[in-house]
Amino acid sequence: MKSWGVIVFLVALAGVQVFADDAAFIENARSPARIVSGWEAEEGQIPWQLSLRMVDSTGAVSSCGGSIIHPEWGLTAAHCTANRVTMVLRAGAVSLLRPELIFETFEYFNHPLYIDAIAASKVQPHDIAILKFQRTITFSDRVQPIRVQNSLEKDRNYNGVRLEASGWGRTWTDGAAPENLQWVYLSGDSNEFCRSAYNGSSIIVDSTICASAYNVTSQSTCQGDSGGPLVELEEDGKYTLVGVTSFVSARGCHVDMPAGFIRPGYYHDWILEVTGINFDWVPEPGM
Incomplete structure (x- = not known):
């Protein structure tokens, strides 16, 4: 298993590059950056x-x-x-x-x-x-x-669960952002796997949810997608917001590493x- 500990933001910033000990903006990733290997959304598909x-x-x-x-x-x-x-x-x-x-x-x-x-x-x-x-x-x-993840499922293990992420993240590092909304399938990871992938980073806490590529290793969120939704289609036929897009590996968005999201179920109070x-x-x- 690959193991890289550096994490980057997914926000798209204009001309800013700031380094820290264990984190950096997505512009500093050394690989192509986008909602990769996904599809263009249709009208009304992601109304939230x-x-x-x-x-x-x-x-x-x-x-x-x-x-x-x-x-x-x-x-x-x-x-x-x-x-x-x-x-x-x-x-x-x-x-x-x-x-x-x-x-x-x-x-x-x-x-x-x-x-x-x-x-x-x-x-x-x-x-x-x-x-x-x-x-x-x-x-x-x-x-x-969109319905917000309930507090009863805030600690759910999403390992292997098919999730969906969306956004107008850039189609290439420092390249042009797409005009049309993109979406992609991701596969949920356990927090234990995610911590291991990031060398035990303190960024991975109980209120983190991670997700990796679903069926193509390049699938991920990336630059400009921060704050956007990670959702699950539940058994009752409704979508639930299970994550708020937060970070990826500094190695780049299309590498075979989990992306990180925040579980809203932790924050109802x-x-x-x-x-x-x-x-x-x-x-x-x-x-």
Whole structure:
């Protein structure tokens, strides 16, 4: 088994390269970078997907993904929102040129255990943020919320479970980002396997979920996909958000290494505190 301990962010940043002891941005990966070996999404296929364009205090723009969980709320990665002053959100989009909705927000809530001050230089656990939309969005065939992983399954072993990731991540390291939304199958990994793959890295904690290539070794998330959804089609025929896209190996996105995501089921108490809404749920008997 290959074993590399360096981890990189999946956020797409404009002209920034920052190194740390055990983490670096995806631009520093030494291999081609994209949602690799996936497919172009069809209209309405992934209606919970958000596109984020974030602006920091210097005017630098970066891009991430996110998920709609309520008419007024979304989830993304904390390293996407940390130290940003505003962001433009697109919803109901396959092509970024033709979103159903486009609006601006400046209000977000990073998890209190996430350290914004080192967000630009170090991959961290608890890499999850809540977005406040500043408006109430109207749902349609192209714009829908996704169910959040329940707290009962927060420690589930997803080893071998088929999952789906999506985003507008770049099609090549430092290359052009795709106009159209891409998606890919991934296969869930146990946390034990993921820790071993990353040499016991402290980044892999209980609230981490990892996933590897499903049937082609290059399948993965990558640059620009941060904050986007990792979902499972459950037995009741509904999709559930089981992960928020966070990191990959510094060796590159298409190498045979797990990608890392944050399990939202761990954070229901915090989400309730921030939003005043209980997103937790109990599976029906037989699920």
